[in-house]
Each structure stands twice: as C-alpha cells, then as structure tokens.
Amino acid sequence: MSPLSITRNLPADATAAALRADVAQGLSATPKQLPPKWFYDARGSELFEEITTLPDYYPTRAEREILLTRADHIAAATNARTLIELGSGSSDKTRHLIGALTGLHTYVPIDVSESALTAAGETLLAGHPGLTVHALVADFQQDMTLPGTPGPRLLAFLGGTIGNLLPEERAAFLTSVHDLLSPGDALLLGTDLVKDEATLVAAYDDPQGVTAAFNKNVLQVINRELDGDFDPADFDHVAVWNAAEEWIEMRLRARRDVTVKIPGVDLAVPFAAGEDIRTEISAKFRQEGVRAELAAARLELTNWWTDSTDRFALSLAFR
Numbered sequence: 001m002s003p004l005s006i007t008r009n010l011p012a013d014a015t016a017a018a019l020r021a022d023v024a025q026g027l028s029a030t031p032k033q034l035p036p037k038w039f040y041d042a043r044g045s046e047l048f049e050e051i052t053t054l055p056d057y058y059p060t061r062a063e064r065e066i067l068l069t070r071a072d073h074i075a076a077a078t079n080a081r082t083l084i085e086l087g088s089g090s091s092d093k094t095r096h097l098i099g100a101l102t103g104l105h106t107y108v109p110i111d112v113s114e115s116a117l118t119a120a121g122e123t124l125l126a127g128h129p130g131l132t133v134h135a136l137v138a139d140f141q142q143d144m145t146l147p148g149t150p151g152p153r154l155l156a157f158l159g160g161t162i163g164n165l166l167p168e169e170r171a172a173f174l175t176s177v178h179d180l181l182s183p184g185d186a187l188l189l190g191t192d193l194v195k196d197e198a199t200l201v202a203a204y205d206d207p208q209g210v211t212a213a214f215n216k217n218v219l220q221v222i223n224r225e226l227d228g229d230f231d232p233a234d235f236d237h238v239a240v241w242n243a244a245e246e247w248i249e250m251r252l253r254a255r256r257d258v259t260v261k262i263p264g265v266d267l268a269v270p271f272a273a274g275e276d277i278r279t280e281i282s283a284k285f286r287q288e289g290v291r292a293e294l295a296a297a298r299l300e301l302t303n304w305w306t307d308s309t310d311r312f313a314l315s316l317a318f319r
C-alpha cells in the first residue's frame with residue numbers, strides 16, 4: 001500500500017442521502033435549522049481556512065500557541081504510535097504535534113471534506129516521508145469505524161469543533177470516543193472558552209464578511225446538490241451569543257417574504273421576512289464542564305492547558 005491511502009467510509013450516495021434528509025427535515029422544522037457539516041464543500045473549506053486568518057477569529061491562533069508550547073509534553077505523556085484526528089481539515093496545527101511525536105507510525109486524518117484531506121495528506125507526507133497516512137472521508141457522528149492501527153493511540157479533536165454538537169450529542173460522541181479507545185489511549189480535545197460577548201460575536205461576524213460568505217455557502221451547496229433556487233442575497237448573516245446555553249448561534253435571516261424551491265427534496269420552503277435558519281451552534285466551555293463531560297464518558301482529564309490570553313483550552317484525557 002502507498003503511504004497515502006484515502007478511504008470513503010461514507011459512499012458518495014450516502015452523503016447525498018444524508019444531505020437530502022437533513023435539508024428536508026431541517027427546513028420543514030420550526031424553527032428552521034441545518035447541520036453545520038454541510039458548510040464544508042471545497043469552497044466552504046477554503047472560506048473556513050480564510051476565517052482562521054482573520055484578526056477577530058482568535059481560536060485557531062490560540063490553539064496553535066498551546067500546541068506549539070505543549071507538543072513535547074503531549075508526546076511524552078501519550079507515547080502515541082497512532083494519531084487519529086477528527087475534523088482534520090487542512091491538518092495545519094497538527095503538524096506541530098506530528099513533529100513532536102517521535103514514535104509516530106500512522107496518522108489517520110478524518111474529515112467530511114475529501115478535497116481538504118487530499119491536500120493535507122500530500123503536504124504532510126512531503127515533510128514526513130516515513131509516516132503512513134490513512135485518510136478517511138467520514139462523518140464521525142455516524143461512523144466511527146477505524147482501520148486497525150498500532151497503539152498507544154492519541155485521538156485529537158481540535159479547533160473547538162466539539163462545540164458544534166448539542167450537549168446530548170456531545171455525550172454520545174464522547175462515549176463513542178471512549179469505546180474506540182483502549183486503556184492507555186488518550187483524547188486531545190480543543191475547546192473554546194466562555195468569555196465576553198463582544199469578543200465572541202466579533203469572532204463570528206467579521207467586518208471582512210468572510211464568515212457571512214461561509215455561512216451563506218450552505219445555500220449554494222443546497223442549490224448545487226438539490227437544484228435549489230436560494231438567492232443568497234435574500235439572507236443576512238447573523239451571529240448571536242446565547243448566554244443561557246453559552247453558545248454562539250449562526251443564523252441566516254430572510255430579508256423578505258420568499259419561497260425557495262428545492263426540487264431535490266420536493267420542497268417549497270416559505271420564509272417570512274425576519275425568519276431565521278439556525279446553521280450552527282458553537283458552544284463555549286469552562287474547565288469544570290469539560291471535566292464533567294469527559295468523566296461522564298469515563299475519560300479522565302489529566303491536563304488542562306490554556307493560551308496566554310486564556311481564550312482557548314486544550315485538554316488531555318485518558319481512557
């Protein structure tokens with residue numbers, strides 16, 4: 001086998017069926033909603049990469065700082081021979097970790113975006129010719145089947161993406177992580193932290209409009225895949241802090257009364273002016289909450305590291 005292999009856990013038609021189900025369900029519901037995973041076609045993945053460079057979007061830089069300063073500690077504590085990364089995207093931050101994990105044999109990046117996986121796999125192999133890269137196109141909420149790889153294993157879920165899950169989804173997810181790991185394996189979890197509302201909202205509503213374009217890209221995905229006739233100009237990008245739930249909500253708000261046809265799911269979706277589609281939640285965390293959620297899944301938090309501005313945290317937890 002070549003050092004880079006790409007496996008589709010989800011066949012392309014299963015992905016299409018999942019999109020149809022999510023759109024049919026989510027746009028018929030009250031209030032309307034769409035799962036954030038459909039942002040990430042090739043264009044959406046590009047836009048997200050652009051978001052990570054914006055002055056107001058601090059999580060990527062904060063997490064990179066922690067990874068840079070703690071990579072050696074993580075390597076020593078885990079001795080990982082296999083690194084599994086969920087939602088790996090460009091694998092950019094992971095490079096520091098891979099460099100520090102001296103005994104690393106296999107890297108398993110997992111993402112819904114095949115374009116991101118291919119690009120990342122090739123770049124990584126160029127820098128680490130001895131590494132086996134086994135990329136998986138998969139939705140970790142649906143299918144956590146992994147290739148057999150040598151232990152100890154370190155499963156990384158970075159960027160704060162766990163915040164895209166509702167609390168009950170997080171509990172189910174962490175339990176499936178526990179079940180995937182063997183005793184002595186570890187989870188490295190990135191979580192954005194609760195902070196003042198202005199900082200949070202600015203991170204999700206940048207003046208450059210990149211996050212707005214990213215949010216509206218889901219409408220183009222529906223237009224392309226399901227033959228929809230959304231006009232992105234009919235919707236405004238909205239980012240709100242839900243203080244009770246401690247999460248940011250991204251929404252698309254209809255600017256006028258409009259009915260959108262989506263022949264791919266046999267739907268005509270009426271919007272009243274001012275009506276929202278909730279397209280993402282991005283939960284923000286506190287240490288005690290993270291510890292408790294991990295413990296409920298029988299994962300023991302051993303390290304909690306924050307960046308120099310205390311905006312973001314990396315947790316290391318062992319099964």
Ligand code: AVJ
Pocket residue numbers: 051059159160161163164203204211250280281282
């Ligand atoms: C990739 C899920 C971590 O929630 O901050 C960025 C996605 N959404 N700007 C996040 C996102 C709007 C991001 N995650």
